[in-house]
Amino acid sequence: MKHSRSEYHLIALDNDKFRQQEGSVLNQIVTVNEAQKQENRDRLSDLLDCSYFLFKNELSHTTLYESLLQLISRLDHSSKLPIFIQNCHKNANYNSTTSVTELLEATNDILEKNILKKIQQARVISIMSDEGTDINRHGNLCICIRYCDQTTGEPTETYVSLLHIKNKDAESIFNYIVTDLQQKNIDLTKTRFVAFDGAAVFSGIHNGVAAKFRALFNLAILFIHCRAHALQLAVISAADSIPDICKSLSTLKSLVNFINRSSVRLTLFEDIQSIFKNNHIKLIQPGDTRWLSNSLAVRSVVHSYQSLLATL
Template sequence: FTIQPFVNWKCAPGRSGRLEKHLQSTYHKIAVQNLSFRQQEGSVAQQLFNVNELERQENRHRFGDLLDGAYFLFKHELPHTTLYAPLLELLSKIDHSKKLSTFFDKCQKNATYDSTTTVTELLQSTSEVIDKRILTKIRESRIISVMAHEGTDIDHYQNLSICIRYCNQDTGESTESYISLLKIKDKDAQTIFDTIVKELK
């Protein structure tokens, strides 16, 4: 810190002046570097916001890993309610980056994301996303055909399955997609027709 005021301005300018010597001094260079660093990092509030945003992004990536594991079970028709937790445990062990295990360690006891409730909600969410994508492709298709089949199961319930064949606008190929399986009270033509129309709306 300066304890004596600078009064002789005649010696200040020039290459050998006091200002130039101060400019080249170590203390001045350190002060300039610190100022530049603070300007780049922003305020304390901005730094905290950046840390929170990075943490949110990291949590989203880890939750994406959980969804990938759950989708693997769904796709291969494996019992997700019993295999989900062991699968996550295996993924944590083979994850050499330790990011997944760190994510679980940071989770609260009531939010470990390895419960049957979590994997069931993931299944429902995945189903909704797939349904929306299929319906979008069906709406984009110029030509569709509706296929329905009525049958009675072993418990004597009358069921109606509905499928739609449409032209995939991306590939130009004919595609069949299962839409729904519904229980119906009667199996007459009018009931089946009304059920199909209501479901497709």
């Protein structure tokens, strides 16, 4: 009884109660670590928001990312992001080109998984594809899928792949498309339509890409000729029968070539636009295989007509 009322015993009881309220050292460490983990996740979410803004608006993530972080840090009145970056190790502060590139790849992986999941859930699909040549004269093949979103019930068109190709014959293009989509676990037996341009490689009745899809996956697959391509062919055919239009387009091509193919004349044309305080307009080369090139070419000449006259 005497011991229970002693000063040392009472102090020990108070210390024990305090420890019970505070929890074990291990629990304290775990609690602090979990709080720190959540704080790190929140700050990484801020970094991802910044990088996604650049991706979404097609801005250069390799050159603008660090500057954007600095701006956001100055605007962050809570100072959480600046403190987070300051406390990071110098080799892991997440403001480098490597970090934003990794964020880009991670964003791409998540978006691609979500898109492919919706395509895989669709009952039927349509395949749209076209091949072309880039500025470096490398062959490219673009693949898009049209499907019905099982959640919203809305028809949806989505980009799936852009492939670099070496061969442009029907067999090679067919194999490129099939291999890529099968690697993405897309069931090609659900294909009901294929849409390409009217080139024989795609539309050939016996050996075209569309014919190969019918032969391998479903004889009921319908080939849809690209409407823009069909309309362009019709417009070109109609224009060829009108001499005035033919002469105008020929003159337009000659005029654009005369300016653009001479560095001296092109520089003079740009300087004159500056003197007239006009917006610098680039003359567009018209072409039969580009849907809007003729109208864009005419528009560029009309908008820079005064400068063109002075240049000539």
